Amino acid sequence: MTRTVLILLGIIALVALAIAGIGDAGQASLVWLGYRIDTSASAAIIIVGIMAFCAVSFWNVALWLSRSPQRAERARARARRKQGDETLTRGFLAVANGDGAEARRQAAKALDVCDNVPVVRILTAMAAEQSGDDVATRTAYSAMLNVPELKLAGLKGLMHLAKGQGEKTEAVRLATEAYNQSKPAMWAFETLFEARLEAGEWAEALDLIDGALNRKLISPIFSERAKASLMAASAARLETSDDAQMRDQALDYAQRAAKLQPAFTPAAIIAARLLNKAKKVGRAEDVLEAAWGAQPHPAIWLTYRDLVSSETPKERARRLQGLIDRNKNHRESRMLQLERALLAGSKPDITAAMAALADDATEDKLTKRVSGLMSRGAQGLGDLEAARTWVAQAALASGEPEWSDIDAEGNAFAYSASDWSDLILTFARNAALAHPRYERGEKGLPEVPDLSSRYVPSMPFIKAARKTTGGKINPIPQPDDPGDYDTAITGQNLDVIAVPQVKTARPRRTSPRTKK
Known part of the structure; x- marks a missing residue:
């Protein structure tokens, strides 16, 4: 106007x-x-x-x-809307603060003063859940199922309620119903995926991954990591089967997994073991070398080392050098360089390898494994006093999660189905390995050697020497003494090695001569 x-x-x-x-x-x-x-x-x-x-x-x-009546009506609506917004705000703040009683009071008030029905129903359900009233919570979430825009929220609330009450079957049913909606939510996929893993249903989990990828619920990289870890878990289950066809299927799974994600170490280990049993050592070496180039792991070089048993220490050292060259700058390669030098028995190489590990042997980075390796290096140089010092430092050092993946018998990734579930989930989400044995504090392969002065022969090396010398054993300049790790090759127990007893010659008796 x-x-x-x-x-x-x-x-x-x-x-x-x-x-x-x-x-x-x-x-x-x-x-x-x-x-x-x-x-x-x-x-x-x-x-x-x-x-x-x-x-x-x-x-x-x-x-x-x-127009005065219309203006008055609009003013009343604005006041009602403001009151409703304030009531909802106080209600959600009460839920966030953990005050279930206040949240339910505000939710009841919001029913009278707020016209936003979906939000009021959500507040009512959350308030009932916060107050611990399962019956009211179930009623509130069930009421959401009749509202199309609230159906997924209602199913999610009921699913969480079922999981909290230990009703796993009902939780999976609700998640399945939510997953089958035209626009499924990510939580439905995650619930079903975790349920499949918990049940050890690797094949069903693979089908679920394919479906989620097609519906664009997950990214392609998540799909690749999940598939690789699931196929490795399937290979681990079928690896020890008596059925040859099942073992072939295990080899196929392991090879596909190792090719899809070389950084997933268990897949490469299982594939190498199965290829070695199939007399395909060269292909096994290729798989392990690719895995080492992607993500070095101590289980890789131990498996790589044991692919060939009939070789001398120096031959083995030369072969390990090929693995080191795949990822020279990695910490595991520096540690393997010292292992290789100890096998070759070259003191200059041992000294150089120990110097390369100096940064990893500082007080803030020192681990039991590094201490044990440095102790063996000092032994190789003949410095027993330094070797004992490193062993003493190992008592205060921490363990390495990666080393815990190898059990006390030298078996890598010998995990249960529940452990494999953790491995699959962790790798699929974070592209990193879980270490269940380390988290449980279980003992694995010894990290620190015994300071023993005994000579322990390695039979594979002796047999190799016999082959190359026509049955005669040439004297070896440096004995093969890689410490406790030698038991993984020979199968011997260092504490029960029989020491041959040498019979002492008895003095020859002479009969007294008679005088004639």
Whole structure:
């Protein structure tokens, strides 16, 4: 209204100024009901403008009065909406603060003052859940199922309630119903995926991954990691089967997994073991070398080492160098370089390898495994005092999670189905290995060697020496003494090695001569 008045006044002012500028604009006469009014044209224009202004003002006042009921209704609606918003805010704050009673009070109030029914139902369910009333919680979430936009939220709430009450079957049923909706939620997939893993249903989990990828619930990289770990778990289950066809299936799974994700070490280990049993040592070496290049792991070089048993220490050292070259700058390669030097028995190489590990042997980075390896290096150099010092430092050092993947018998990734579930989930989500044995604090392969002065022969090396020398054993300049790890090759127990007893020659008795 104010704007209209200002426009009219502006027009009148412009016309008046125009007439004033012209000079004599002439006369204007008005005859009405027998009366005659004569005036100047400028005055007539001003009078007409004033009358128009009054007419417009009267019309706007009339409209304003006629719309008063609507304005009052809108004001009441705004006040109600503001009250409802404040009630919802206080209710959700009470839920966040853990005050279930206050949350339920605000939720009941919101039913009367708030017109946003979906939000009120969500607050009602959350308040009941916060207060610990399972019956009210189930009722509130069940009521959401009748509202299309709240159905997924209702199914999620009921699923969490079922899981909290230990009803796993019901939780899976609800997650399945949510997953089968036209627009499924990520939580439904995660619930089903975890349920498949917990049940050890690797094949069903693989089908679920394919379906989720097609529906664009998961990313391609998540799909690849999940598939690789699931196929490795399937290979681990079938690896020890008596059925040759099952073992072939295990080999296929392991090879596909290792190719899909070379950084998933268990897949490479299982594939190498099965290829070695199939007399395909070269392919086994290729798989392990690719895995070492992607992500070095101590189980890789131990498996790589044991692929060939009939070789001398120096031959084995040369073969291990090929593995080191795949990832020279990694910490595991530096440690393997010292292992290789100890096998070769070269003191200059041992010294150089120990120097390369100096940064990994500092106080803040020192582990039991590094301490044990440095102790063996000192033994290889003949410095028993330094070797004992490293063993003493190992008592205060921490273990390595990766080393825990090898059990006390030297078996890598010999895990149960529940452990494999952790491996699969962790690798699929974070591209990292879980270490269940380390988390449980279980002992694995010894990390620190015994400071023993006994010579322990390695039979595979002796047999190899016999082959190359026609049955005669040439003297070996440096004995093969890689410490406790040698038991993994020979199968011997260092504490029960029989020491051959040497029979001492008895003095020969002479009969006394008789004098003639």
